[in-house]
Structures are given as structure tokens and as C-alpha cells.
Amino acid sequence: MIDVQRLRVLRTVAEHGSFNRAAVALRLTPSAVSQHVAALERSLGTQVVVRSTRGVTLTQAGRIMVGAAESVAAELEHAQQQVDQLATGAAQLTVATFTSGGRLLLPGALDRLMTAHPGTVLHIREGEPESTLPLVRQGAVDLALAYHFDGPLPLGPGPNSGLAWAPILDDPLHVVLPRDHPLAGRDALDLAELAAEPWVLGCHKTEAYLRRYAERAGFTPDVRGTTTDYFFARSLVAAGVGISLIPTIALTPRIPGLCVVPVGPSGPVRHIGVATIRRRARPHVTTLIQALVDEAERCRRSGASAGGRS
Helix, strand or coil: CCCHHHHHHHHHHHHHCCHHHHHHHHCCCHHHHHHHHHHHHHHHCCCCEEEECCEEEECHHHHHHHHHHHHHHHHHHHHHHHHHHHHHCCCEEEEEECHHHHHHHHHHHHHHHHHHCCCCEEEEEECCHHHHHHHHHHCCCCEEEEEECCCCCCCCCCCCCCEEEEEEEEEEEEEEEECCCCCCCCCCECHHHHCCCEEEECCHHHHHHHHHHHHHHCCCCEEEEECCCHHHHHHHHHCCCCEEEEEHHHCCCCCCCEEEEEECCCCCEEEEEEEEECCCCCHHHHHHHHHHHHHHHHHHHHCCCCCCCC
């Protein structure tokens, strides 16, 4: 029989990459953490971690067990929610979201949810996908509105088979320029044409994308400002600090004096979707996912998030 506490310890070791840091997180001694892992290895008959002076890495068996640990944690959290609902009579739903997607898509979707399931107790957590998607796997949140660029989802340590991903919206990035910029009248721009421009960016991932693209195009972008807020980044463009690269849904509210130009011929895109745990969905989760899909479609039809001149 596999001990659930030992699985929890292994999952924490995987998350922190060392026995010492895991011990701090678990409020145990490093020796106790090591003993839990050793006992798990004896019960399995195989090694789950590789210890070295640089820290701890998982073996293939260890990765399997971390995935199992996250599934167990999620199921226990789900059971706790059901027990809480029996005690209070009210369903609880915890939703994680990134800022710009939550601002545009979540309010209308939550209104639909509350109409269909009145009395639901909502909890909202804001965060980037690399922090919220592991919370879905662990059962700490019921679903996460998240995104990724060209690469895979940032699921964190361990196998990703525990998550289901429902795509809802492709969100192209646009170049934001002052209205009097010489390139402001273009129908589309290649980022290589902007090699000499100063940049202000509203997301670290956008900066990482720009730097990857620039390296392939043979230039190093001159980044004059990096923020965590797209509206602030556009405000800096309006103030003449530089130009920016902004996802479509973050182009509202409009700021006077700016022009938005698509990136062509096939520009960068954020892929927005909803992550849930792989199990039979609760009615509240199903309702909210469909409401988010409908909100995304409404945005596409209305052009509420479209670019253009401000």
C-alpha cells in the first residue's frame, strides 16, 4: 500500500528541487523528508529520485508517482468540496485566471454561471499559467483560464496527463505605435522592420517571444521598459517611450493617439483556453466553460477587442 503522506512529500520535493527546500515548505526536517522518500522507494522497489550536490531530480518512476500524487490531492480536494457543500448547502467554485483574459471574458461568463447556479460561492485567483495550472492539477482550483504561445502549456513538474485543455480563443499580438509614427499607416508589419525601434512591453512572456524572434532576425531589441500591465505599456507608448507588442484582448480600453498594426504574414498568437482536471466535470464547471466559450465568440463577432486607431 502506497502511503499518501509519502506521495505528498515526493510532490513537494519535485516542486522545490531539493530536500532542504521541501523540508521548509512541509515544516519537517530534511532528514524526515529523506526518510519519507526512502520509505516510498522501498515500498515501490525502485528509485524515485536521483540525489546530487546540485539538488534532486526525478526518475521516470518518480515522475509517474508525482503525477499520481497530484491526482490523489485533486480527488481529496474534490471530496472536501462535496462534504463542505453538504454542510453549507452551497456549492463552491474556485477559478484562476490571467489578468487580461479575466478582465475581458470572465465577468460575463460568471454572470451566466450565477444565473444558472444561484447561490454558488465563488473564489477568484489571479496568476500566470505557470502558477495556476499546477493548482488545477492539485485540486486547489476547479478550472484555470490560461494561455500559451507557440510552445506547450507551462504545466509545471510531473506528467501532464492529469489536465484537460479546452481551447476557446486565438489572440493575435499587434504592434502598438504612436499615431504619427512613419509605419503607423501600414496594413501589417514584420517585426524585423522594427529592429531599430525602442520597445516597452507589458508581459515578461511577450518580451521573451520578442527576443527569440529578434535573435532569429539578427537583431537585439532595445527594450526601454518592461511592465506587468498591458495598459501601462500602451500608456508608455503614448508618452513616446517606445513601441509595444500587445495581444488583441489587451487593446481595450483605447488610448488616444495610438495606432495598432497587425504582425504579418503569420504573426505571434496567444492560444487561450480553459484547463480542468481530467475527470467527470461538475455541472458548475461545465456551465462556466461553455459561458467562457460563448464570451469568446461574442468578442470575435462584436470586434470588442479589435485593434485599429485609437
